[in-house]
Amino acid sequence: MRELWGGQSVGDTAGLGRRGMLALGAMTVLAACTSTAKSTDGGKVRTDLAPLERRFTALGPLSGAHWLGAALGTDSRMSVPGPTDVRVVGIAQLRAGAVAALMGAPQRRFQPGTPSQLPAELAEFMPKGARWVRSDSFDREMTGGTYSGAFYLGPGTDTVYFDTTNPSVAASSGP
Numbered sequence: 001m002r003e004l005w006g007g008q009s010v011g012d013t014a015g016l017g018r019r020g021m022l023a024l025g026a027m028t029v030l031a032a033c034t035s036t037a038k039s040t041d042g043g044k045v046r047t048d049l050a051p052l053e054r055r056f057t058a059l060g061p062l063s064g065a066h067w068l069g070a071a072l073g074t075d076s077r078m079s080v081p082g083p084t085d086v087r088v089v090g091i092a093q094l095r096a097g098a099v100a101a102l103m104g105a106p107q108r109r110f111q112p113g114t115p116s117q118l119p120a121e122l123a124e125f126m127p128k129g130a131r132w133v134r135s136d137s138f139d140r141e142m143t144g145g146t147y148s149g150a151f152y153l154g155p156g157t158d159t160v161y162f163d164t165t166n167p168s169v170a171a172s173s174g175p
């Protein structure tokens with residue numbers, strides 16, 4: 001057998017043996033199967049409005065919000081270094097009458113819809129009995145085609161539920 005650095009032989013596999021190699025392989029598979037979503041702020045619900053108002057300018061001024069920012073794909077030790085996608089999801093209170101005004105454009109064609117994948121941390125902030133509506137054209141208008149997102153409006157509550165990935169700052173709002 002050929003000797004490697006440190007006195008081990010090639011056939012020795014650094015002393016692990018067959019069972020050790022199998023155990024190492026099993027640990028690698030388990031690590032790859034762990035969740036790949038990790039909150040960038042420890043799962044803490046945020047209430048600051050400025051980051052949302054800079055990204056979702058078409059909603060107008062907000063009077064309240066509960067939201068999360070979560071980095072996707074950073075919880076695994078096996079992940080490849082590189083750009084990180086960020087999920088921004090939450091509920092925001094719009095000014096009185098804002099939802100009716102947003103729904104007034106006939107080209108938007110709002111239809112009943114139900115938000116999916118609601119994080120448990122936000123469940124208590126969802127308006128009770130809200131009847132959500134959604135429009136694909138409104139989603140495209142909000143995202144400007146630069147990121148993915150879904151926006152559900154609550155006509156009876158003047159609220160919006162948003163679920164976006166990598167929402168960019170609107171060009172007119174500065175950094």
